[in-house]
Amino acid sequence: xxxxxxxxxMDCAEGxxxxxxxxxxxxxxxxYVYWYRQIHSQGPQYIIHGLKNNETxxxxxxxxxxxxxxxxxxxxxxTLRDTAVYYxxxxxxxxxxxxxxxxxxxxxxxxxxxxx
Amino acid sequence: xxxxxxxxxxxxxxxxQQVTLSCSPISGHRSVSWYxxxxxxxxxxxxxxxxxxxxxxxxxxxRFSGRQFSNSRSEMNVSTLELGDSxxxxxxxxxxxxxxxxxxxxxxTRLTVL
Numbered sequence: 001x002x003x004x005x006x007x008x009x010m011d012c013a014e015g016x017x018x019x020x021x022x023x024x025x026x027x028x029x030x031x032y033v034y035w036y037r038q039i040h041s042q043g044p045q046y047i048i049h050g051l052k053n054n055e056t057x058x059x060x061x062x063x064x065x066x067x068x069x070x071x072x073x074x075x076x077x078x079t080l081r082d083t084a085v086y087y088x089x090x091x092x093x094x095x096x097x098x099x100x101x102x103x104x105x106x107x108x109x110x111x112x113x114x115x116x
Numbered sequence: 117x118x119x120x121x122x123x124x125x126x127x128x129x130x131x132x133q134q135v136t137l138s139c140s141p142i143s144g145h146r147s148v149s150w151y152x153x154x155x156x157x158x159x160x161x162x163x164x165x166x167x168x169x170x171x172x173x174x175x176x177x178x179r180f181s182g183r184q185f186s187n188s189r190s191e192m193n194v195s196t197l198e199l200g201d202s203x204x205x206x207x208x209x210x211x212x213x214x215x216x217x218x219x220x221x222x223x224x225t226r227l228t229v230l
Contacts (some may be wrong), residue, residue, distance in 0.1 A: 034217050043120070043206050043221030044159070093215045103149060103161025103174060104219065 004088045009111040018075040020110050022088030025069040029066075030092050033064060035073045036106065037084040044087070044106070048074065078114045085109040118142065120222035122207050128228045134195040137225045141188050141209030147171075148190040149219065150182055151206040164216075165190055166228075202229045216229075 005023040014020040024033065035047040048055055048062045050071070055062045061074040075082055087109040121140045129135050140146050150162040161174035165184035182192040188209075194201055204226050208219035 032215075032217065041223075043208070043224050044219075046218055046220065049215075049217065091217050094217065095206075103151065103164070103172070104159060104217065105161070106159045 004090060004107055006086070006107065008108060008111045009113065011113050012075075012078050014080060014114050014116050015077055016033065016050055018078040018112055018114070020073040020075075020086050020088075020112060022073070023070045024088070024090045027068050027090050028092075031090045032093050033062065033068075033071045034089045034091065035060070035062065036087045036089070036104075037082075037112075038087070038109075039081075039084040047086075048077065058103055078112075080114050080116060083112060083114045085111050120207055120209050120220055122205075122222040122225050124225060125223065126226045126228075128195050128230060130230050131199060133197050134165070134193065135197060135227060136191055137205055137207075137224060137227075139190045139192075139207030141207070141210075142211075142220055144211065145209035145220070146188050146212055147210050147216075148184055148188065148193050149208045149210075150178075150190070151208065153204040153206055153224070154202075162192065162205075172192045181195055197229045199229050202227060 032049050032051050034049040036044045038044045048057050048060050050062045050064050051065055063072045087106040123138045147166045149164040152160045162176055163173045163182050164171045170186045179195045184190045204224040206221050206224045208221045210219050
């Protein structure tokens with residue numbers, strides 16, 4: 001799986017858009033970009049994923065650059081409940097966990113703190 | 117629709133004991149995966165079950181085992197507990213036909229081994 005780089009922490013004012021960057025310069029053609037978040041003391045939560053087109057759902061928008069080497073997760077109107085660690089991962093769109101020691105792996109992620 | 121539920125939420129055991137954790141996936145989800153999460157090692161894959169069969173297993177010793185029932189509920193067992201087994205154990209499920217990468221996680225079971 002391609003390696004990702006995220007800033008360790010970010011602040012954002014409540015009500016403003018939170019823009020979380022992720023670099024994945026070694027991404028392969030068959031790898032998707034996935035975003036998860038983990039609120040303190042809870043399990044990870046799937047947010048959104050994309051291949052090369054911009055994607056939007058009820059939680060967030062995902063902007064992927066044309067060369068696919070970086071992406072930005074956008075929370076349009078951040079609330080205090082959005083304070084969490086956000087993980088960007090790139091993986092092929094496996095239908096199964098894969099052979100051997102596999103499964104999802106997260107890096108350090110970005111600790112997003114929403115300020116009141 | 118109810119999310120993934122895990123019981124118990126918190127557990128304290130002593131070294132050498134064994135423990136069984138339970139997971140109920142989202143209704144209709146047949147794939148269940150288990151993960152261990154620690155501050156030092158991060159998220160580590162334990163195993164995945166689908167239709168009562170273990171589909172894949174991570175790099176954990178044989179003390180870690182699991183099973184899945186016909187209603188898709190799953191249990192994992194850790195025997196001869198060690199201090200290093202203290203962790204958050206997460207269960208995740210996904211819809212049939214969806215990518216493995218689109219998992220719905222439960223709140224986890226916080227296991228403390230004394």
